[in-house]
Structures are given as C-alpha cells and as structure tokens.
Amino acid sequence: MILTVTPNPSLDRTYELPGLTRGTVLRATADRVDPGGKGVNVSRAVAAAGHRTVAVAPMGGPEGALLTRLLGDLGIEAAGVPIAGNTRINVTLVEPDGTLTKVNAAGPELSPAEAEDVLEAVRVHSSAADWIACCGSLPRGLPPQWYAELVERSHRAGARIALDTSGAALTAALDRGPDVIKPNAQELAEAVGRPLATVGDALKAAEELRGRGARSVLASLGADGQLLVEASGAYFATAPVTAVRSNVGAGDASLAGFLAAGGQGPEALASAVAHGAAAVQLAGSLMPTPADLDLPSVVTTSDVPLDRALAEPAP
Template identity: 45%
Template sequence: MFVVLAADPSVDRVIEVDRLERGGLHWASTGTVRPCGRGVHLARALAGNGFGARVVVPAGGPDGDNLVSLLRAEDIEVIRVRTEAAVRRNIGLVEPDATVTRVNEIGPRLSGNEVRVLCDALVKHVDDAHWVVLAGRTPRGMDPETLAEVVARLTGAGVKVAVDSSGSALVEAVKAGPALVKLNLEELESATSRQLTTFADVADAAQQLRSLGAGAVLAGFGAKGAVLVEDTGTWRAKATPVRPVSTIGAGDALLAGFLAAGAEGAEALGAAVCWAAAAVSLPGGVMPGPVDIEAREREVDASAEWDEKVRG
C-alpha cells in the first residue's frame, strides 16, 4: 500500500484544441474532467498499475464531492478531510505539439484546525504503508514547518517517507530526514540556492540536499531524463524519445514508477523514466498503464556525460 498526502488537489477540465489563438473562438476536439494535482496523479498511476493506493485529501464543496467520486472510480481509497473552502478547479488547454496552457485557481486557505485534522488523518492511516508520500504545494494556511513536523512524526514511527513539494516547505522537510526527495530542476535550484548548468552540477546539488537530511534524491528533467543520487551510487537515465502529447502528471508518473520498482538503484530509476515517458505520450491527465509502460525502453548509465547541459 502506498499512502499519499495530496495537499493541494484539484478537479481539472482538460481540453484539446487544434490551435490556441489569443482572443479567438476555439472548438474543443476533446474535453475531459479528471482528479488532478501533485500526489493525486501519483495515486492514480500506482492504482492503474495494480498497486494499492490511499490518498488523503482536503476536499470541500461540490467539487470536493466530485474529486472523491472520481478517485474512487479509479479504485483509490480516499481519506477525505472536509474543508469549508471548496477544492480548486483548473483548466488545461492542450495543443497538438503538447504545449499546455493552464489556468489554475488558487487553492483554498485551510484553517489551523483543518491543517491539524489533515495531518492527523494521514498519520492515522499509514500502518500498512510501504511508503508515505507528501506531495504538492502546501495549501494556504499551512506553515512551511508543518511538512517537516509530519516527516518527523512518520519517520519516528519507522515509516518510509518521500517528499515531493517545493519552496521553503520542501527545504524544511528535507531537514527532517525523509528517505526520498523528488523534485525538478527549478525546485532543485531553489532548494540549494544555486544555478545548475550541467548534470554534474545537478549531482552536486543533490548531494547538498542529502547533507541536509535527505536519504536519496530523485530529480526529473523532462526529455533529458532523471538523476538519482543515493548511498549506493549516482545514476542518470532517460527513456527512448516519444512524441509528446501532454506533460500533465509526468512528474508524478516518474515518482510512481520509481516507488513501484522498489525505490532504489538503477533499475528503479530506469522504470521511473519509462513511466514518465509513457505519461507524456498520453492525453493530458491520463496516467499510463502496464501496456503503455512496457512499450518504452530506457538507458541507465552511472558514467554518463555529466558535463552535458541541463537546459536546451
């Protein structure tokens, strides 16, 4: 069982258009409504590949009802913390070349009591967890130190914790000693206060986070693959190129694949990039299943060209 705290969930309408023109009239080729947000995609990817997934979400209003119904329809166990404010709604406009234009609502502000209930609900439901993932931006009303406090509570109870967040909340959580931190290039630069030019810089920055308390660091870079830095080594991996359709949820798919494959070493990193590549090849918000993932090939190398530029 994988347990996920999706701290800032949403209900997204994903609309595919032939071309996006500012001020123009657009006819959608397809339109779907899906449960979204960092952590929600992770649970959906795991459940879609036969792994038990339980998600803890703050969910208020009719859109909260919709979020819960959509998740349960995908065989995900939902622990709902009702909030006074409604779940946010987003719109994603996807063009044929995979360019996504997003209009995101600002997430609700949680009261102090709602934050406490949310954290307590998570801790209460982790007894059978292989991993607990703290995912998403911290909602308004949650102090940056709160994630760190949750990490400390869980690790003190012997639970393996992964953190996939951003900003000061991520930095504070790292100091609490999670087993794994997952982040992208911008988040890694922000967390280490460094501009990263090459993959060697990335590996050094990951070690910097490990010196602060993180057990392992998984960093994703889109089409350029991902880097894993842990006790047993440092690897870089990338999947065979795909025709991109949408990048929505690709980061969550990366982490889901890594956890599903054992969350350790080169093999797990190879699986992670395959899951992410499969997600990119699918319409916006669709998480890959076994057939999608098996179609992908990967390259994993501990001696890759670390002087290669991260961007461009």
C-alpha cells in the same frame, strides 16, 4: 500499499483546441476532467499499475464530492478530510503542437484545525503503507513547516517518506530527513541557489541536498532523463520518447514508478523513467498502465555523464 498526501488537490479540466487565440470564443475538439494534484496523480499511477493506494486530501464542496467519486472510479481509496472551503478547479488548454496553457486556482484556505485533521488522517492510514508520498504545493493556511511536521511524525511511526515539493516547504523539511525528495531541475537549482547547466551541476546540487538531510534525491531533468543520488551511489537513466503529447503529471507518474519498484537503486530509477516517458505520450493527465511501459528501452548507468549539457538549463 502507497499512501499519498495532497494538501491542495484539484479537479483538472483539459480542453484540446485547434488553436489558441486571445479575445475570441474557442470551441474544444475534446475535453476531459480528471482528479488532480500531485499526490492524487501518484495514486492514479499506482492504481493504474494494479497496486493498492490510499489518497489523503482535504476535500470540500461539490468539487470535493466529485473528486472523491472520480478517485473511487479509478480504484483509489479516498481518505477525504472535510473542509469548509471548496476544492479548486484547474484548467489546461492543449494546442495541436502540444503547447500547454495552464490556469491553476489558488485553492481553499485551511484552518489550523483542518490542517491538524489532515495530519491525523495520515497517521490513521499510515500503518499499512510501504511508502508515504507527500506531494505538491501547500494551500493557504499551511505554513512552510507543515511538511516538516508531517515527515517527523511519519518517521516516528516508522514510515518511509517521499517528498515532492519546492521552495520554502522543501528546504524546511530537509533537516527532518525525508527518505526521498523529487525535485525537477528548476526546483533543484532553486534549493541550492545557483543555476544548473550540466548533468554534473545537477549531481552536485543533489549531493548538497543529501548533505542537508535528504536521504536520497530523484531529480527529473526533463528530456535529458533522471538522476538518482543515494547512499549506494549515483545513477543516470534515459528513455526514448516518440512524441510528447502532454507532460502534465509525468513527474508524478515517475515518482509512482519509483516507489512501486521499491524506492531505491537503479531498478527503481529505470521504472521511474519508463513511467515518465510513457506518461508524456498520453493525453491530458492520463497515467500509464503496464501495457504503456517500455522498460527495455530505458538505459541506466552509474557512469553519470557529468559534462552533458542540459537541454533546458535551470537558471
């Protein structure tokens, strides 16, 4: 079972448009609403793969009630923590060429008591978990050290922690020894305070974060593939993508694939890349099922291409 923690969940509304013109009335050609937030997306991908998952998240108002119902419809056990504020709604506008315009709401502010209630919900549900995936930005009211506290408490309970966040929340948690962190190239560059132009730059940055406490680093490098740096060594993997339809939730699908495959080693990396490649070829924030995966197409190597330039360098 994979337990996910999403401190700032959302309802994600996606509208497909024939074009995006400011100052006009636009009519969508298709629309959908999905449960959202990075940890929630991990749970959705885990459930789509046929595994058990429990999603811990603060939920409030009618939006929170709808989020709980949508999670149940997907076979996800929702461990919602009641809060006074309303769960946020995020909007994504998709143009025919795949260009995405996202509007993300700030979300509710959590009180100290509500923040403690979320930590307690994690404790209650963690005993049966193979992994705890803590994902996304922190809502108003939670200090950057909140994830660090969650990592420390979970380790005391004997749980393994995967952390997917950025900025001060990531750096504050590093010295607590998260078992896996999952930055993208931009987040990796921000964490080490220097630009990344090559895969070798990304490898050095990942090694530096391991030196600061992270036990392993799963780095998403966009179209260039993914890099795994752990105690057993460094591995690099790529997969072909025919056409990108939406990259919303692709990184979350990757983390789900990684953890579902054991959370370490080249086989788990291959699963991560296969899940991410499948996700970007689906509409909105749909998560891939086993039928969408193409594991044989993933190329994994321990011969990391250090001089390979990143298609999207991280400044």
